[in-house]
Amino acid sequence: MKPRVRLREERIVQADLEVRAAADGQPLRIIGHPVVYNRWSEDLGGFRERVIHGAATKTIGESDIRVLFNHDVNFILGRNKAGTVDFADTASGMKMDCRPPETDTIRDLVIVPMQRGDLTQMSFAFRTVRDEWREPPQTLVKDGLWERDLLEFQMYDASIVTFPAYTQTDAAVRDAIGFLEGLAGLDLRTLTATITRLERGIQPTDADIDLLNGSISALRTYLPDAPAASADHAPEPQAGPGGPPVAHLLRLLEHKAREAATSI
16 A cells, blocks of 8 residues: 655755855845655655755745744744745755844854754655656555655745754655544644654653543444553554554653653
């Protein structure tokens, strides 16, 4: 079965970021490639993909694209409709030329860490417009990956990021999304962000724990016979209405909930 993808997707790239010092009377500039053409991704949850040359051409000309720090709308570095960032379609990918606000906040959070080499990656958020899929060869159906060529996409933002996405965490949510997309009260995007913060060792809040416990309760109604994972052993997924992907996500959330409860 072809892997499912979300309406809004995000991808991490090694963006060849650099800060160019401002010349007399000219603004500081951040140069990078938030989209790279014809480079295969890692396993994205049952498939790998590459962006085909020209896939960004239309969105460059038509979309209102922001440049953010860590996808946070409170830290906007540029916007093409405002003339503070330019995007160009090149042979290697989408090139970005951004003129960020020269405030103390942006300098401390973004510019200085980039100059030190602490920030080197970008992520772009997008919606697929056209793509092509190829299933794995019959000899690799069990362990092989589907392949996707991304032919055209609508871009929402390009972000300079501190951490790349946790592929296994995203895959656990994505594997279950076909079944869960109609489940009331389960915020998949916030859930993924919460798990990612926990994996990075960030102290959970009461709201994080409430979200985990509420999501676990919702999932258990669809897998009534799924045993809870013990501290030392994670049981195999049980057959049931939700199928193995939902059991996989349930085990992950139970494990993270235990970790969060013991860290407070």
